[in-house]
Amino acid sequence: GTTTGDSASDSGGGSDPLAGLDASSLVPEQVVAKGPYNETSATPDDVALTSDDEARIRDAQIKVGIVMQTMDIEWSTEQVRGITDQVAQLGGAVVGTCNGSWAVDKQTACIDDMITKAPDAIISIPVDDVGMAPAYARVAAAGIKLIFIDNIAKGLEFPTQYQGLVTADNRGNGEAAAQALAEYLPEGATAGVLDYGVDFETTKERTRGFQEWMAANRPDVTVKVAEFQDPAKAGDIAANFLTANPDVAGMFTVWEVPAMGIITALRGQGKTMPITVVNLASDIALDMASGGMVKMIGAQRPYDEGVAEANMAARAVVGIDNPAFLAFPATPVIQNNLLTAWKSVYKSDAPSEIVDACAGSCK
């Protein structure tokens, strides 16, 4: 379609609207996300440890178990890395990591196996915030502290049944992504959203953020939504969606896998358009670095979150009160702050391919 053609030329040359922008200007004033019981977010400093806290924790030699929703993605690995480093830092040990493999029965098994191992605390992200509730209730019943990642199991009480929730400001990232994409959308343009067609709180939050911002700040933009239920098929869905809606001038999607799907689809069709997405990953970063289609990435901070979770777990074990809800503020990444953002998120320099691809245009 012609629209996409135009936007292609926009995104192509130096006339990139985000080129000179200060990424931090995309961050919402304060964390938008609200806790499960509508708590406002604490800040990472609220869970930092004083030296005598640390001393007490060292004596306790805490044992921590981790139960993830999957171990197949970078995000999980980083979370686990953050937790493991920090727990070690605090003289404790991670006694085991279990992979829920996106299945309630498998994650339930994980929880029960962990309980059997009787650690002091379990840090976990539920694959199913409803169906997993009874299993998580057993954790508290077994006298084990419980820190949630991203989302709590429905109906569990703070602080009796769980002692903290750490997440990224998903809604904030959604808003930032909307704001960035808006820069590329001419008056009355159409934006596309490739959404996860399953009731999954984290991704729903991101989409909400995106749509609310658009509705509030760019009422002229029509938002068309396509849903995928199998991430592996997101690319095909995107391709077919874009064929069916040639008027779409830019896309937002909820994490990097569907984003890669969109990119692949567009490449297959020899088209190009601006894409904004949540969660920093090397493959979409490479595209951004080379001035490709990915214009903005709302990063999470899995490693830092991991550290915070470890701290909360430790505090809970030695009986220090935790804030109920801690959301890390959105971290917008655009081409010009890619390298620094990468370092602050992953605590290591960006891969050489990305640096090369930047050709000096990133900092």
Added chain:
Amino acid sequence: MCPNNRSEFQAMGAQVTESEPLISMTGIVKRFGTVVALRGVDFELMPGEVHGLLGQNGAGKTTLIKVLAGIEAADAGEFRIAGERVHLSGVADSKARGISVVHQSLSLVPTLTVADNIFLGSESVRAGHLLDRRRMEVRAAEVLEHYGIPLRPSQPVSTLTFAYRQLLEIAKALAADSRVLILDEPTSSLTKAEEPILFGAVREVSRRGIGVIYVSHRLSEIMELTDRVTVFRDGANVGSFGTSQTSIPELVESIVGSRLDKLDTNRAGSRTEGDPKPEVLSLRDVHSPGVHGACLAVAAGDVVGLVGTTGSGRTEILETIFGARPIRRGFVTYRGESFAPRSIHDAIAKGIKLVPEDRHRWGLVLGHSIERNIAMANLPRWRRWRFLFRGDESRSGAEGVRQRLKIKAPSIDVRVEDLSGGNQQKVVIGKWLDGGTELLLLDEPTAGVDVGARADIYRIILQLADEGKAVVVSSSDYDELLQLCSSFVFIADGRVSSPIDRADVVDERDLHRRLEEARKEFSR
């Protein structure tokens, strides 16, 4: 067949000097688990001779052949081909050495065509790896036509009936340019009409100096076809004779190991006299797939023989009565009331039992034990409290069958696939031996069964008849029909002649002549 092949054959015939045996085996031993199939067998095959191989079911004939074909490796013994000591590395090896086999249990690929099967493993190629389809079809056509085998090269094997598959097996072996041709019960369901095809082929190849090993339980064939016979008993060679120096009774004696009293066949004839017996089954102008207006009447105590050539539709008629083929038109009455079997289930429930022609396809679960195979057909009898199965009764029942039919196996838990061909056939018959049979349908009942067991089976059948059951037999073995039947009908392309009494038939030749007449009748 194409001339160049013939010259190849002659060349091969020339290679072997008359004195030297093509094949000589000494002290061959073969075990299967507990079973010793061959216990030190000596065997010799001369060029150009047709060598008959005889023996009871399970005597070890097929095993010897599997050793020759490189399918099974002998556990001990010496094996020479044309004087050269060999250790066959496999089938390909034995093929390469010019040994080709017609197997007892069919070894065709149903999903491929006739031509594909004939040249399976020896395809003609073009440009290295590409098939030369046309050449194969042409050569296949030549072979089939040369030996007068009525098959189309392009025909998929899955559409062939048993007898035709057997002919195809033979064609397959003939097409391979070989020094040794082995036929393991090639005629078990060929009729007099196809015999000439086979015999002609055998005589031709032996004339070319090719050695032929011919396994059969039909002694008349052996006498007619072979130059020499070797008899096996329980995995040992109990002697070789020149065919001309021996006689059928002698052979029978050395096969069975004792004298066998011949059935008095007049009994069969005599049963037709006397007061009329109640009619069990009658077909009037019945049409079904493969059957075109069949009429048939069977009374209690009758043993009716279906006489026909391959493809005549005997199997079809039997299967129609058995409920395996939908009746399109016509009337069937069974034991007084009109009857249209909706399913096999139906027919069996009413006491109609069929011993099918192709035991591997329709008769047996090869992977299951003897007991399971026999129980499969008698489940209602072993039912307890509606749902449960009376295992012990089933076992003792199966054990009884094993002894009654002298099935050669260590126990009833042996898998049927490990039984010899004839013993497998006994299991198929054993399925229907007892339990509410009113009408027994037999399609090639004794295919591959040895003379001894055959006599036992005849006794059992005649006994059933005496008990007032009705029996219909389709057999391509006229001698068998003459021994069993009280009357005959002739079949051609799915139609049935009017019956004639056993007493009016003199001998096999007479029966064959009458069949030919009947077929002329139909074709008019």
Added chain:
Amino acid sequence: MTAQIARVDLPTEGTVRRWIRETDQPLFLYVSFAVLISAFSLATPIFLTASNLLNIANQTALVTIMAMGVAFVIITAEIDLSVGSTLALSGVCAALFMRDAINNWLLAAIVAIAVGAMVGAVNGVLAVRIRIPSFLVTLGTLSMARGITLLVTGTSPVLVNNETFWSVFAEGTFIGIAAPILWTVLVVAIAWAVLHYGIFGRQLYATGGNIDAARFSGINTRRVKTVAFIVSGALAGLAGTIVAARGHAIRPDVGAGVELDVIAAVILGGVSLFGGKGKIYGVILGSLIIGILNNGLVLLGVDPSIQLTIKGFLIVVAVAFAKR
């Protein structure tokens, strides 16, 4: 004479080897089973604790229950890929029934099992009457059932508010044994009786071994196959009930992909995909072995990315070594 041979030769072969050859019992399963257990109990003391063993039983309950039904189907030389979706659909139906109609645990369970049986019946009819390869049929019903489940729930979970339901199917215990385990035992017992002591079992084996021979022996092979599919569906329904009870709620996307675990357990249990072969306790061992692997590796605190590799490796080894 024949009998003689038998008598003479029988002793020469080890009774064990003969037992293996004659009956297709997956001996190797015992072995790998024993090996696994001893290995893990040496590696970690927790493993052999009663609580952990109950744990494993509880975790394998679902797979074992469904494996019984799928085993029936596979023994008839068909296959059922739809159990995962059937589980979800019937569980969701039970939950909706309790939420919107009658909040009664028994009726709900009946609904779930009936729905499962219905899916099974559809599979059966399509595969047996219309003769569509069951792989396709059940792949079709797999996505149909899933689609319907997502539709009726609008992709969001359905809550279950029925104490009795929870305890009867998940949380209740009897002499310290959790309900799901008891249900499993019940199902296994019945399946065992049917398959090894029932007429129907014989019919299943015969049908799978050689369908033509079975027909010619008077077995109504179509009925047999259809019933097998229905049983498989119904048991998936029971599994769905248990899932709904365990979670006090059920998500429409639950049970996706579980069919592979189930079939794996069945095949590992020595059931042949070509039909006519297999034993119930083989299947039980099959699913226990998989369960024990999952549990043991976690207890040992093995890194999850290595766990996958090890699991695949061990499964293959278990079988390979069995074939020796």
Added chain:
Amino acid sequence: MTAQIARVDLPTEGTVRRWIRETDQPLFLYVSFAVLISAFSLATPIFLTASNLLNIANQTALVTIMAMGVAFVIITAEIDLSVGSTLALSGVCAALFMRDAINNWLLAAIVAIAVGAMVGAVNGVLAVRIRIPSFLVTLGTLSMARGITLLVTGTSPVLVNNETFWSVFAEGTFIGIAAPILWTVLVVAIAWAVLHYGIFGRQLYATGGNIDAARFSGINTRRVKTVAFIVSGALAGLAGTIVAARGHAIRPDVGAGVELDVIAAVILGGVSLFGGKGKIYGVILGSLIIGILNNGLVLLGVDPSIQLTIKGFLIVVAVAFAKR
């Protein structure tokens, strides 16, 4: 085990039915294919546009390529569930090779295909020599390959920085046709020649149709099966190469679950799970039909939950209606 043969009576049946049976041509595929295409092109004008058709071809490329290999395996009456993981492993190996060793597109592709072939060889040896049911073997290698992939990548994507690689396997076009489509055409052509005009094809069919007959005819059935597995692996390797090129990077979790789509395409294409049967173009139609369904339903903007239902339904109907 030998395939069951349906008893048939030539004289009485209609020539069409006979033609369908004798040459196992999945006629119904033509029909449902035609029906689908006409239905969608009536429903939405976009459907029949050249760009959309290329779209479909491009989307089905991967499945079609892998389906060729899997068809080989299934025709020999075995099965290969490992293609998804093999795709990931070999794609990742190619990417790592370019990143850490020699950044050469050709060598990288060779590495990928070699790795794939190796996995196939492992499958072959375990399934054929050690006689482990291929379902288990390939389920084992499925999780092993995936595990190794996750290990070597540490779960993070591996980036590919090689313009030539991108264009040769993904972005390059020739007379307006994208590279993946061209690769598919090439693979299909070769598979077609081998299967229908090659010796090896005969041997595949024979081995699957009646393994004893094949052995008795001197065919080295073990070799045949092993080679089939290797081909399947190698083609999964090619697919992996294409994935890596398309994304300019490859994620270790790519291709999970694709095996079901591939097998579905193969079976829908009229290949029998019991072996000995099947035609290449059937498989092509099979995977195209699935691709067209996915594409058309999205073009029509159908709700994804309903899409699932419809897709399952249509697949079943397509086949059912075929059997009439």
